[in-house]
Amino acid sequence: MSDAILRLDDVHTDIGQYHILHGVSFDVPEGGVHVLLGRNGAGKTTTLRTVMGLWRARKGAIVFRHHDITALATPDIARLGIAYVPENMGIFGGLTVEENMRLATGSGQFDKDRLDRVFALFPAMEKFWTKQAFALSGGQKQMLAISRAIIEKREMILIDEPTKGLAPAIIRAMIAAFREIAADTTILLVEQNFLFARALGRGVTVIDDGRIVHDGDMAALAADEGLQTKLLSLSLDAHQ
Numbered sequence: 001m002s003d004a005i006l007r008l009d010d011v012h013t014d015i016g017q018y019h020i021l022h023g024v025s026f027d028v029p030e031g032g033v034h035v036l037l038g039r040n041g042a043g044k045t046t047t048l049r050t051v052m053g054l055w056r057a058r059k060g061a062i063v064f065r066h067h068d069i070t071a072l073a074t075p076d077i078a079r080l081g082i083a084y085v086p087e088n089m090g091i092f093g094g095l096t097v098e099e100n101m102r103l104a105t106g107s108g109q110f111d112k113d114r115l116d117r118v119f120a121l122f123p124a125m126e127k128f129w130t131k132q133a134f135a136l137s138g139g140q141k142q143m144l145a146i147s148r149a150i151i152e153k154r155e156m157i158l159i160d161e162p163t164k165g166l167a168p169a170i171i172r173a174m175i176a177a178f179r180e181i182a183a184d185t186t187i188l189l190v191e192q193n194f195l196f197a198r199a200l201g202r203g204v205t206v207i208d209d210g211r212i213v214h215d216g217d218m219a220a221l222a223a224d225e226g227l228q229t230k231l232l233s234l235s236l237d238a239h240q
C-alpha cells in the first residue's frame with residue numbers, strides 16, 4: 001500500500017535461541033489507529049520491540065516512510081519520529097510528573113502549546129505535576145507514559161497494552177484521549193481488550209505464534225464473531 005507509514009516485510013526475530021517472529025508482514029496506514037491483536041505470547045511485544053530496534057530482525061525489512069530502519073539504532077529510530085510506550089510504561093517512579101515529562105523532551109524545555117494539550121487530554125497530569133510518579137494510580141501512570149510520548153511532535157506512537165488492569169471508566173477516558181491523539185499522529189496499538197481495540201481501530205492485524213493470521217478492516221472483524229473466535233480462540237467480547 002502506497003499510503004503506509006510503516007511496513008514490515010517478512011520480518012524474522014530471534015530471542016536468544018528461540019525463533020519468535022516467523023516472517024511477519026503488514027502495513028500500518030498513515031493516520032488513525034491500527035491495532036495489532038493477538039493472544040498472550042503471540043508476538044505482539046516482540047513486533048513492537050523489533051520495530052524500535054530493541055530486538056534485531058534477523059531477516060526481512062522494516063520501512064518507516066522511506067527510511068529502511070531495520071538496522072538502525074533505537075535512538076536513531078526515535079529521532080525519525082517514532083515513540084514507544086512499553087507495557088511496563090517506562091516511567092521513573094522516583095521522579096515527579098514534571099521531571100518524567102521533561103526527560104521526554106529533546107531539549108529539556110516544554111513547548112507550551114503541547115503541554116497545554118497534554119493537560120487538556122489528561123488533567124491529572126497538571127493536578128499531580130509535582131507528585132512522584134510511584135504515588136500515581138495505575139491509570140494515571142499510564143496517562144503519564146502516554147503524555148511522555150506526545151510531549152513532542154511524533155509521526156507515530158507504538159503503544160503496548162495501555163488498558164491492562166485499568167478500570168472501565170479510565171478505559172473510556174483513554175478512548176477519548178487516543179481519538180484526539182490519532183487526529184495528527186499514527187498509532188500502532190497492541191491490545192488484547194477487543195472492546196477498546198474495536199472502539200479505536202480502523203485497521204487490524206492479528207498475530208498468532210509469530211505469524212500474521214489476519215489483516216483487514218476493524219469494522220469487518222467486529223461484525224464477524226465467528227472470525228473473532230476463530231482468530232483468537234476465545235470470545236473476545238468476554239475478554240474485556
Ligand SMILES: Nc1ncnc2c1ncn2[C@@H]1O[C@H](COP(=O)(O)OP(=O)(O)OP(=O)(O)O)[C@@H](O)[C@H]1O
Pocket residue numbers: 015016018020038039040041042043044045046047
Ligand atoms: N526475553 C525473552 N526470552 C525468551 N523468550 C521470550 C522473551 N520475550 C518473549 N519471549 C517469548 O516470545 C514469545 C512472544 O512474546 P511477546 O511478549 O512478543 O508476546 P505478546 O503477544 O506481546 O504477549 P503478552 O500479551 O503476553 O505480552 C512468547 O512465546 C514469549 O515467551
